[in-house]
Amino acid sequence: MLHSRPMTLHFQPVDRRGPPDDPPSVSDVTARIKDALEGRFADVWVAGEVSNLTRASSGHVYLSLKDDTALLRGVIWRTAADGLAIEPVDGMAVVCHGRLEVYPPRGTYQITIDRLHALGMGALEAQLRKLHATLAGEGLFAAERKRPIPAFPRRIAVVTSPTGAAIADFLRTLRGRWRATEVIVVPSRVQGAGAAAELAAALATAARLALRVDVIALVRGGGSLEDLWSFNEEVLVRAVAASPVPVVAGVGHEIDVTLADLAADLRALTPTDAAVKVSPDGPQVEAAVAGLGLRLAAGLARRLGTARERVVQLATARIFSDPGRLVRDRRDLLTTHALRLRRLAGLAIDRAGERLAAAAGRLEAASPLQLLARGWSLTWRDDDRHQSLRSVAGLTAGTRLITRFADGSLQSRVEQIMADEGRRT
Helix, strand or coil, rough: CCCCCCCCCCCCCCCCCCCCCCCCCCCHHHHHHHHHHHHCCCCCEEEEEEEEECCCCCCCCCEECCCCCCCCEEEECCCHHCCCCCCCCCEEEEEEEEEEEEECCEEEEEEEEEEEEEEECCHHHHHHHHHHHHHCCCCCCCCCCCCCCCCCCEEEEEEECCHHHHHHHHHHHHHHHHCCCCEEEEEEECCCCHHHHHHHHHHHHHCCCCCCCCEEEEECCCCCCCHHHHHHHHHHHHHHHHCCCCEEEEECCCCCHHHHHHHHHHEECHHHHHHCCCCCHHHHHHHHHHHHHHHHHHHHHHHHHHHHHHHHHHHHHHHHHHHHHHHHHHHHHHHHHHHHHHHHHHHHHHHHHHHHHHHHHHHHHHHHHHHHHHHCCEEEEEEEEEEEEEEEECCCCEEEEEEEECCCCEEEEEECECCHHHHHH
């Protein structure tokens, strides 16, 4: 589908009977075609399917646009490729703007593209749904992997275009809420071919800053699905999920939701909302501190009043009006306790004496000396004085014995052993 002006080509009439005397050269004909074609198709829109796409190391993009019956070669120079709304891929249906140019050395023509858009949103949305399903299956959007945002960040890195409205809105809102946070802007393109990779690299740079940041804000203003497409590309979504620093994403307007928003630790509705979510409310904090100050002052006043009342009570206490009274009371109490202690000690001594006398009587009654005094005696073997004899067993004639009486002891020797009932052994 081409849109342009009518075109007329003028060539020298050809004599059917033979060649002219001075026929135009290939260069002449090509130059005329070039002038006619490029002049006629200097402002062209063309729709087709991208094929044979190649990205050169120089940054230029070479491709073909085709339909069912024709093919048109095209080129996107590096300066234009950097500003494209979306990055083309093979099989994508697109509509391109540019101009037709003739390349005389090859006798070919091509379209030089300066703008490129997806033809309808169906293809982009299908690609978006497919990538969303893949990344969701890997858990990149899971709620359990989200990290909390610091309530009082000391340093914030903002990844965005340094010249866009998003950074201005973010900084204006942040300064209106909280001025104690340092902001570091990490610049990056936010739209066009290669912008997603550049944003991913900027996120990695923000996380590695020597001045460690507490949170990263990824922001961009509103736009169409194509304008925001960089924030739906896999390289950026994975970079957001892998960031070692919590990420707040504020991309587009409230109704815009990108895959980068879903992978971030916290989604903000807009860049302004992102500034709100990464900063405390300064006036609210100030009011809270003022309220705490009032509560502290009131608490101190109550403590002081209670202490003053206690001092007054102590000053009017009897101990201060008659200090000797306390000494007298304590002396009387001490005297009472001493008398009671003396009485209790005497009773305890008397009971102990009685128990001691009873024990002595029992001990005296059981004493071996008492038994000896009543006519009993104890006998030991002369060679074993540790055990008194209770039986004649083990004794033989000639065994030397020691016998103890109440008034002394004697030594003897066994002459004959008499068993029970007078039997001799």
